[in-house]
Amino acid sequence: MVGEHDGSTGEATPEIDLSRPSIARVYDAVLGGKDNYEIDRMVADQVRVNMPHISDVGWFNRALLGRAVRYLTADVGIRQFIDLGAGLPTLENTHQVAQRHNPEARVVYVDNDPIVLAHGRALLEENDQSAVVTADLREPEKVLAHPDVRRLIDLSEPVGVLLIGMLHHLHDDEDPQGIVDAYVDAVPSGSHLVITAFCDTGPEARAVEETMLEFLGTGRFRTTEELTAYFGGVELLEPGVVSLPLWRPDEPVEEELTVAQRLMAGGVGRKV
Numbered sequence: 001m002v003g004e005h006d007g008s009t010g011e012a013t014p015e016i017d018l019s020r021p022s023i024a025r026v027y028d029a030v031l032g033g034k035d036n037y038e039i040d041r042m043v044a045d046q047v048r049v050n051m052p053h054i055s056d057v058g059w060f061n062r063a064l065l066g067r068a069v070r071y072l073t074a075d076v077g078i079r080q081f082i083d084l085g086a087g088l089p090t091l092e093n094t095h096q097v098a099q100r101h102n103p104e105a106r107v108v109y110v111d112n113d114p115i116v117l118a119h120g121r122a123l124l125e126e127n128d129q130s131a132v133v134t135a136d137l138r139e140p141e142k143v144l145a146h147p148d149v150r151r152l153i154d155l156s157e158p159v160g161v162l163l164i165g166m167l168h169h170l171h172d173d174e175d176p177q178g179i180v181d182a183y184v185d186a187v188p189s190g191s192h193l194v195i196t197a198f199c200d201t202g203p204e205a206r207a208v209e210e211t212m213l214e215f216l217g218t219g220r221f222r223t224t225e226e227l228t229a230y231f232g233g234v235e236l237l238e239p240g241v242v243s244l245p246l247w248r249p250d251e252p253v254e255e256e257l258t259v260a261q262r263l264m265a266g267g268v269g270r271k272v
Contacts, residue, residue, distance in 0.1 A: 021216055023169055024087040024113040031058045035088050035119060043215045050207040053260040060244040061196055064266050065164050066092045067248055068194045071268070073101040078160045078192060080106040080153050084137040084183070085166035088116055089123045094162065095130040105129065106152040110143055112136045137166065138174060140182035158190035158271075165264070167230065168198040169218040177230060184233040189271050193234050196244060196266030197227055204259045227265055234269030241267035 021043045025036040029044040032055060036044075047054050072078040079102060083094045086109035098105035109120055109132040120132030131148040143149060153159060161183050170176040184193055200206065200221040212219025228241045239246065243262045245253045253261075 022113050022115070023085075023216065023218065024111060024116050026216060027058065027165070028088045028090070030054050031062075031090055033088065033090060035115065043212075046211050046215050047208060050204065050211055051260065051263065053258070054208075054263075056260045057263045060261065061165050061264055061266075062090065062092060064196055064244045064247055065094065065162070065194075066097050067250065068266075068268055069094055069097040069160065069162075070101060071248065072160045072192050072194075073098045073105055076158075076192065078158055079104060080157065081108070081160040081162060082143075082149065082153060082183070083107060083109045083162045083164070084143070085163065085169070086111050086116065086120070086132070087113075087165075089119050093123070095124070095127065099127075099129065103129075107131075108133060108146075108149050108152050110135050110137055110146075110149075137163075138170065138179055140179060140186065144183075144186055155187060157188065158192070159187040160192050160194065161187060162194045164194065164196050164266075166197070167195060167227075168220050168222070171218070171220055177232075180230050181233055184271060187271060191271045193231065193269045193271070194266070195227065195230055195241075196264055197222060198263060199224060199227065199243070199265040201259075201262045205263055208263065224265055228267070231267060231269040234271045236267055236269045241265050 018037055021039045025040040026043045029036040029040045081094055081098060095107040098107060107130040114134055117132055117134045124130045131152055133146050133148045135143045135146055137143060167176050198221045200223050205221055209219050209221040224241055242265060243257055244264050244266055245261050247266055
């Protein structure tokens, strides 16, 4: 992998540092995947000490991604998506959901972990409507100027901007609001913003937050009100920012949610 080149752009793939955990690989470990290393599994195990059902939380997150992309593609008619901080491929990836409802849908995955580039490129080898690029979502101008983003995303048409499980990895001093606003400002009216993030719902959530900050270096849990503020530049759609299972569920949800069900919250907004 070291020194490997991205066939679409000629960029050199950054070297993988196996001595440090990666957000994408820890998430993969939480979901029970195999594309991770001992350091990543150690962090996942530490999180499980305070949240034994953390893998369920990961699947709640994937399920909301699927419901949101299905809604945007099938009901709204969005035909292009930028999936920021996409992570490693797993079941029901954005392009698979979107292209099931519109075969012409275009998707660009963005992640700063080089292992995501390798696995994503293999997944998309025969899919010229999608691409994965190595870039840092904290640099919106560079992301939007990337050749593959410019090739697949037409900024004169509505775009689905996805920040799935990523904002909690941005510290307050990294200006997460400014980053969100930069992407929203770059897309036209009719575009939609999808956000999910860890939510400060009580002592159990704060214990998980402390573990993530200690072992991963990121993991700023925010309140529902703080997460709602990220949608300040768009019209927040019903039911607002809610615990993941409550966002337009396919099946009835038990009235009293578990701690795991409340650990993340999310919502969808439309740029008017």
